[in-house]
Amino acid sequence: MNTSQRIKQKGRSDTLKVDYLARVEGEGSLFVKIKDNRVVDAKFKIFEPPRFFEAFLRGRNYYEAPDITARICGICPIAYQMSSAQAMENAFGVKVEGPLRELRRLIYCGEWIQSHALHVYMLHAPDFLGYESVIHMAKDYGEVVKQALQLKKIGNELMQLVGGRDIHPINVAVGGFYYIPPRERFLAMADKLKWARDAAVEMVKLTAGFKFPDLEREYEFVALHHPAEYAIAEGRLVSTSGLDIDINEYENYFEEVHVEHSNALQSVMKGRGAYKVGPLARYNLNFKQLPPSCKRLAKELGFLPPVKNPFKSIVVRSLETLFACEEALRIIGNLELPEAPRVELRVRAGTGYGCTEAPRGICWHKYTVDEKGIIRFARIVPPTSQNQKTMEEDLREYVQKHLDLPKERLTWECEQALRNYDPCISCATHFLKLEIEWE
Secondary structure, X not given: OOHHHHHHHHXXXXXXXXXXXXXXXXXXXXXXXXXXXXXXXXXXXXXXXXXXXXXXXXXXXXXXXXXXXXXXOOOOHHHHHHHHHHHHHHHHOOOOOHHHHHHHHHHHHHHHHHHHHHHHHHXXXXXXXXXXXXXXXOOOOHHHHHHHHHHHHHHHHHHHHHXXXXXXXXXXXXXXXXXOOOHHHHHOOHHHXXXXXXXXXXXXXXXXXXXXXXXXXXXXXXXXXXXXXXXXXXXXXXXXXXOEEOHHHHHXXXXXXOOOOOXXXXXXXXXXXXXXXXXXXXXXXXXXXXXXXXXXXXXXXXXXXXXXXXXXXXXXXXXXHHHHHXXXXXXXXXXXXXXXXXXXXXXXXXXXXXXXXXXXXXXXXXXXEOOOOEEEEEEEEXXXXXXXXXXXXXXXXXXXXXXXXXXXXXXXXXXXXXXXXXXXXXXXXXXXXXXXXXX
16 A cells, blocks of 8 residues: 555645646646545636736727737737737627638638647647656657647748738738738648648647546536637637527626636636636537548547547647648638728727637637727636636546545646646736725
């Protein structure tokens, strides 16, 4: 009988604490308290200071929103740009369609490719393969790491092509884009994307072969859904429990609450509690909209939905990388350049809503502008804040089921459980309601 088993039999009381989570974007920590073989507290602590982006936006012109919100995240700026641009277009009563809509979908594919490649290979795979970091992993998996870097580079190149640059792109405009590159530059990406497609297939096969810790939960998955395509930048909000609403109804069903241990607000469904956004939600709700190649590979590997183990999100991210490569090739193969880089707008007072699928899940925006197009109110709900409560519930259940593990191993697997979500902590801490009470 090992020491951990003896402790459990006697009634284990312990504290698991990680002051700084490794291999996540931003700064956060975790805390789990065990008393008499029962988890009595589990906290994902976000202590990174808020950055007040909603306040920065107030008083600025509507057309500045995509450039300002891009700075919320260096990994998924397109999510913020597209959601903000769509919200402004919604306020002005216009809709971007046709070739412009396809080009928006194309740049989003670039973001999915580079973000998923970064997370899967650099941040999460070391957990499954038993390495401290990707640098340590590279000693034994050198070719895999090289392939990962090339795959990420191709995603970045796609963002740069359509967006002007890959970090905080500058070409996204309300109504479309500021500039449309010539056709030959799009066609030149085709061979690179074909290589990326093959690399993504290998990525899926590699991750599907990992050994996954035991954890299955009955989540309420929430994602955008579109009847004709795998939803990225447009759709209705649906859930596995029957939710089906327009994005402008979001506040009727969801709310943000402040908890003492976090500088990020936690989102919950009114009257229903925690929910889950991101790859697993999209996969379970939108599997039928995936292209045949993704469906065939999922079936071949025995990975058909429903998938309820959060550790298996690494496989879904890999499948979504394959999808993004296929979708980018489809768009370029059928490319029609728009007659103008953006649609005409008539500025008017109003409130608009935008919601797109960041790699980590839905990114919801709401803006109110005056008759001159000046932003008077802004609200942004990022994916990580929506998942934060669910992450804590995962921790609580996982630790409860694995109290027989030695403390060091259990702590490491708790970190891995949080990395399942690819949390972007900096994104989550853009807002905090400040109340001061004077005596």
